Amino acid sequence: MSSNIPTKHDWTREEIMEIYNTPLMDLLYRAASVHRQVHDPNQVQVSTLLSIKTGGCPEDCGYCPQAARYHTDVEGNDLMSVQQVKAQALRAKSAGSSRVCMGAAWRNVRDGEEFDQVLEMVRTINGLDMEVCCTLGMITENQAKRLAEAGLYAYNHNLDTSEEYYKEVISTRGYEDRLQTIENVRKTNVTVCSGGIIGMGESLEDRAGMLVSLSTLNPQPESVPINSLVAVEGTPMEEQKPVDIWEMIRMVATTRIVMPKTQVRLSAGRTEMSAEGQAMCFFAGANSIFAGDKLLTTPNPDVNEDKALFKALGIDMQAPFEKHPQPESKPAEESTPALGEKPKWSRPGHSIARNEEARITKKTIES
Numbered sequence: 001m002s003s004n005i006p007t008k009h010d011w012t013r014e015e016i017m018e019i020y021n022t023p024l025m026d027l028l029y030r031a032a033s034v035h036r037q038v039h040d041p042n043q044v045q046v047s048t049l050l051s052i053k054t055g056g057c058p059e060d061c062g063y064c065p066q067a068a069r070y071h072t073d074v075e076g077n078d079l080m081s082v083q084q085v086k087a088q089a090l091r092a093k094s095a096g097s098s099r100v101c102m103g104a105a106w107r108n109v110r111d112g113e114e115f116d117q118v119l120e121m122v123r124t125i126n127g128l129d130m131e132v133c134c135t136l137g138m139i140t141e142n143q144a145k146r147l148a149e150a151g152l153y154a155y156n157h158n159l160d161t162s163e164e165y166y167k168e169v170i171s172t173r174g175y176e177d178r179l180q181t182i183e184n185v186r187k188t189n190v191t192v193c194s195g196g197i198i199g200m201g202e203s204l205e206d207r208a209g210m211l212v213s214l215s216t217l218n219p220q221p222e223s224v225p226i227n228s229l230v231a232v233e234g235t236p237m238e239e240q241k242p243v244d245i246w247e248m249i250r251m252v253a254t255t256r257i258v259m260p261k262t263q264v265r266l267s268a269g270r271t272e273m274s275a276e277g278q279a280m281c282f283f284a285g286a287n288s289i290f291a292g293d294k295l296l297t298t299p300n301p302d303v304n305e306d307k308a309l310f311k312a313l314g315i316d317m318q319a320p321f322e323k324h325p326q327p328e329s330k331p332a333e334e335s336t337p338a339l340g341e342k343p344k345w346s347r348p349g350h351s352i353a354r355n356e357e358a359r360i361t362k363k364t365i366e367s
């Protein structure tokens with residue numbers, strides 16, 4: 001195993017589409033060969049996703065049941081306490097997770113008590129010797145710095161899809177805001193986790209376009225989650241058909257080839273996949289899964305099912321900090337103070353017909 005494989009930063013859509021469309025056996029062989037040059041093919045990281053603040057989000061992401069404007073069954077809750085988060089992290093650790101990803105349904109982070117509480121959660125989980133990741137919406141450079149000083153290992157901010165198709169999914173923020181947040185994270189030692197969702201009605205060009213956006217970042221994201229849409233009732237995408245397993249395998253393999261050093265994460269949509277389908281994704285280069293019975297608000301396979309699958313495949317769980325060293329946590333009193341900025345993140349505000357319909361349906365049901 002060597003990590004000297006060159007990383008190419010000028011991938012084009014055409015090149016990526018050509019890879020995606022390669023006959024499957026050739027694609028799998030190429031992806032698996034790249035994977036083995038950089039990663040241990042018999043090791044998969046298990047991460048736990050924790051929704052620390054659920055629902056009531058002001059954004060209009062067409063796939064998301066946590067958007068306040070859609071009529072879904074998601075029950076909102078306020079920010080969890082540090083003790084609650086610690087208890088859940090300990091439980092995840094004893095089940096084999098090496099990473100905890102904390103998600104809050106916010107448009108962007110605001111300086112103040114709640115963010116201070118999240119910083120304390122980061123210090124606490126880093127103190128348990130687990131990798132800590134946060135996904136909190138858009139953040140400024142100062143907020144990224146404060147997260148880094150608290151001991152954050154990774155920040156997740158998905159590009160979701162191509163720049164063109166993004167306008168068909170979300171109208172309350174722009175693609176450039178996503179890239180700006182990633183750039184803010186890059187100014188610290190925190191690693192970047194950014195990926196997307198397939199099955200939202202996008203074309204193959206859009207899938208390739210998203211991989212162009214991610215792979216041309218320099219450095220490329222250390223982690224790229226590939227989700228397949230979980231079509232939740234009440235969201236604008238409730239009628240989308242499930243993603244075919246072959247498309248998922250092709251997407252994973254293509255991601256592995258264009259971003260050889262990245263940790264490729266098999267994320268939402270695993271409940272729809274057979275054990276054999278997941279095994280092919282691991283062969284194609286996926287080397288992380290999310291464990292636990294829920295992924296923020298959508299279902300996920302049972303931990304015991306995952307353990308049985310790992311046993312059948314002879315896969316070991318990756319230890320924490322295998323890829324990057326553990327960050328240090330500075331105590332709150334020695335950390336950079338908040339600037340109390342009020343950044344102007346964009347609000348494109350264009351109309352997306354299916355998002356509007358889902359919002360109006362909610363109004364009709366409520367009235």
Ligand code: SF4
Pocket residue numbers: 057058059060061064065066067104105106107137
């Ligand atoms: S994906 Fe995130 S930002 Fe979008 S509606 Fe859901 S919680 Fe809000």
